[in-house]
Amino acid sequence: MSLEDYRQQPTVFAAFALPTLIWLLLFFVAPLVIIGMYSFGENVTLVEIKTTGTLDNYARIFQPEILVLLWRSLWIAGIATILCLVIAYPVLLNILGTRGRLNEALGWLWEIADAALNRVGFGQWQLLGESFTPLKMLGTPGGVIFGIVYVSLPFAILPIYSSLERLNHSYLEASLDLGAGQWKTFYHVLLPLTMAGVVTAAIITFIPALGQFITPDLLGRGQVDMIANVIERQFKRANDWPFGAALSLFLLYITFVLLAVRSFYDARRGQNS
Amino acid sequence: MKRNPKKPFEYSRKWSMRLLFLLTMIFLYAPILVLIIFSFNDSRRGGNVVWKGFTTKYYAKAFANEELMLAFTNSMTIAVSSTIVSVFLGAMTAVFLWRFRFPFKPLAEGLIALPIVIPEICMGVSLAMFFSHMGLWTTGDTPWPFNLSNIILAHITFSFPFAAMVIRTRLQSFNREIEEAAKDLGAREFQVFRDILLPHMKPGLIAAALLCFTLSLDDFVITFFTSGPNTVTFPVKIYSMVRFSITPEINAASTVLILLTLVLTFLALRYQRPTDVSHDG
Numbered sequence: 001m002s003l004e005d006y007r008q009q010p011t012v013f014a015a016f017a018l019p020t021l022i023w024l025l026l027f028f029v030a031p032l033v034i035i036g037m038y039s040f041g042e043n044v045t046l047v048e049i050k051t052t053g054t055l056d057n058y059a060r061i062f063q064p065e066i067l068v069l070l071w072r073s074l075w076i077a078g079i080a081t082i083l084c085l086v087i088a089y090p091v092l093l094n095i096l097g098t099r100g101r102l103n104e105a106l107g108w109l110w111e112i113a114d115a116a117l118n119r120v121g122f123g124q125w126q127l128l129g130e131s132f133t134p135l136k137m138l139g140t141p142g143g144v145i146f147g148i149v150y151v152s153l154p155f156a157i158l159p160i161y162s163s164l165e166r167l168n169h170s171y172l173e174a175s176l177d178l179g180a181g182q183w184k185t186f187y188h189v190l191l192p193l194t195m196a197g198v199v200t201a202a203i204i205t206f207i208p209a210l211g212q213f214i215t216p217d218l219l220g221r222g223q224v225d226m227i228a229n230v231i232e233r234q235f236k237r238a239n240d241w242p243f244g245a246a247l248s249l250f251l252l253y254i255t256f257v258l259l260a261v262r263s264f265y266d267a268r269r270g271q272n273s
Numbered sequence: 274m275k276r277n278p279k280k281p282f283e284y285s286r287k288w289s290m291r292l293l294f295l296l297t298m299i300f301l302y303a304p305i306l307v308l309i310i311f312s313f314n315d316s317r318r319g320g321n322v323v324w325k326g327f328t329t330k331y332y333a334k335a336f337a338n339e340e341l342m343l344a345f346t347n348s349m350t351i352a353v354s355s356t357i358v359s360v361f362l363g364a365m366t367a368v369f370l371w372r373f374r375f376p377f378k379p380l381a382e383g384l385i386a387l388p389i390v391i392p393e394i395c396m397g398v399s400l401a402m403f404f405s406h407m408g409l410w411t412t413g414d415t416p417w418p419f420n421l422s423n424i425i426l427a428h429i430t431f432s433f434p435f436a437a438m439v440i441r442t443r444l445q446s447f448n449r450e451i452e453e454a455a456k457d458l459g460a461r462e463f464q465v466f467r468d469i470l471l472p473h474m475k476p477g478l479i480a481a482a483l484l485c486f487t488l489s490l491d492d493f494v495i496t497f498f499t500s501g502p503n504t505v506t507f508p509v510k511i512y513s514m515v516r517f518s519i520t521p522e523i524n525a526a527s528t529v530l531i532l533l534t535l536v537l538t539f540l541a542l543r544y545q546r547p548t549d550v551s552h553d554g
Contacts, residue, residue, distance in 0.1 A: 003372065004372055004373055013373050013375065016372075017365075017373075020365055020369070021381070023362060023429070024385065027426055031403035034403050035399045087300075090290060091294055091297050150304070207392060213393070214493055218515065227394075235498065241402065244398060245402065249395075251395055255390065
């Protein structure tokens with residue numbers, strides 16, 4: 001299927017493209033520009049913020065207590081991501097291993113139902129934890145990691161699923177026929193072939209995990225704060241919008257770096273093959 | 274050959290893999306089941322492990338709770354309005370990305386996908402600042418439903434890229450020769466769109482609408498930041514109830530939300546599955 005050049009039908013192109021582009025400029029790009037502005041500003045009065053070009057808000061990110069928090073967010077999100085991958089990969093092998101449309105539907109259901117369900121699932125572990133308390137989960141990093149794995153698992157499932165589904169099975173058969181064991185085949189054939197999906201899964205899990213607000217808020221009980229909790233405090237309680245803006249932008253920069261890593265990885269793979 | 278356990282992708286035959294699968298399923302679904310079961314528990318504390326007998330009184334209590342019902346009405350209003358606009362914008366986006374070649378296309382695609390990837394908190398914060406900076410902030414006495422406008426705008430912004438994704442997948446299966454034939458037979462551009470492309474897109478549009486509706490209904494973080502004072506949605510209300518004290522009423526309210534989400538997801542699935550839509554295209 002060939003694409004049409006936009007110059008052949010400029011009015012049709014404009015009619016379809018403009019509403020979206022205007023919407024994005026207005027409600028997505030402009031808000032980002034505004035936090036950009038505010039992050040270089042300071043509170044003049046309680047309600048008024050002036051953009052003075054100060055770098056103080058960014059300097060404050062490197063205060064020891066904020067650095068501790070950033071470091072905690074990074075390792076909690078990191079461990080949660082690794083756990084998600086370790087759980088998602090074999091589970092998907094299982095789903096794809098059995099045959100029939102049932103599994104197809106199951107795979108679909110899994111992705112979508114969970115993505116949806118997990119958004120409302122935030123209260124549950126709290127309910128469980130308070131009554132059972134055999135394991136101290138509430139207010140510990142372990143509890144927060146557990147919660148993040150719970151809500152992030154669908155993000156890990158999706159990319160791995162699509163890369164496993166496209167895999168040509170004859171490579172695996174060849175490897176097994178030529179005498180490699182299951183583990184060897186997994187490590188030297190299956191994993192490298194699906195690595196692109198794993199990298200995407202890792203990044204797409206890590207980004208929302210790093211910015212988690214509700215899980216550390218409800219399960220951490222103020223003991224295991226992550227970046228998003230501090231951002232929230234600047235807006236709802238501390239009333240320090242410029243610092244909150246700088247922190248959100250910092251989180252956004254991390255996101256961009258990770259996305260760049262992914263495109264770099266894709267580009268390098270493209271060259272090799 | 275079929276019985277050979279060394280065949281690839283037969284990992285599921287191993288008991289260890291099956292066990293892992295089972296454990297993951299329990300991990301994912303046990304909390305939801307527990308939540309639902311204890312919404313019927315006749316006990317004053319939510320999540321009380323001691324079963325005190327079956328009751329539906331907490332459902333009655335949840336439905337009689339005026340604030341909760343107002344939050345529910347708000348959520349529904351927001352979800353319906355944002356879904357309509359999201360599907361419209363998503364369809365336009367999908368069509369122009371699918372149909373045209375134009376300069377800076379990768380940039381445009383990246384920009385459209387960005388609301389899906391950036392952390393929710395960044396989007397919530399930036400929209401909150403934007404509304405306040407532009408003087409669009411709703412106050413406590415803005416009449417209903419205009420006090421929901423900020424939330425609706427925010428929800429459209431994060432859900433239309435999802436709609437575009439779903440609809441574009443559907444467009445991929447469109448046979449452009451049909452379009453050419455119609456044009457050869459004298460159909461105008463708009464007629465081709467209305468009579469040929471739109472009917473083909475329909476299952477995609479329905480799936481996208483159901484997806485956007487669920488996303489909007491369940492959103493917490495972005496709503497939390499963009500809602501003005503005294504404007505509460507269902508998830509935000511449940512959150513504040515959980516912070517205050519945990520009662521089975523929360524379980525009952527969450528169960529209703531989960532059921533609603535499940536039904537919508539099942540419907541979306543039906544429309545998304547290529548096997549179910551093949552006979553109409």
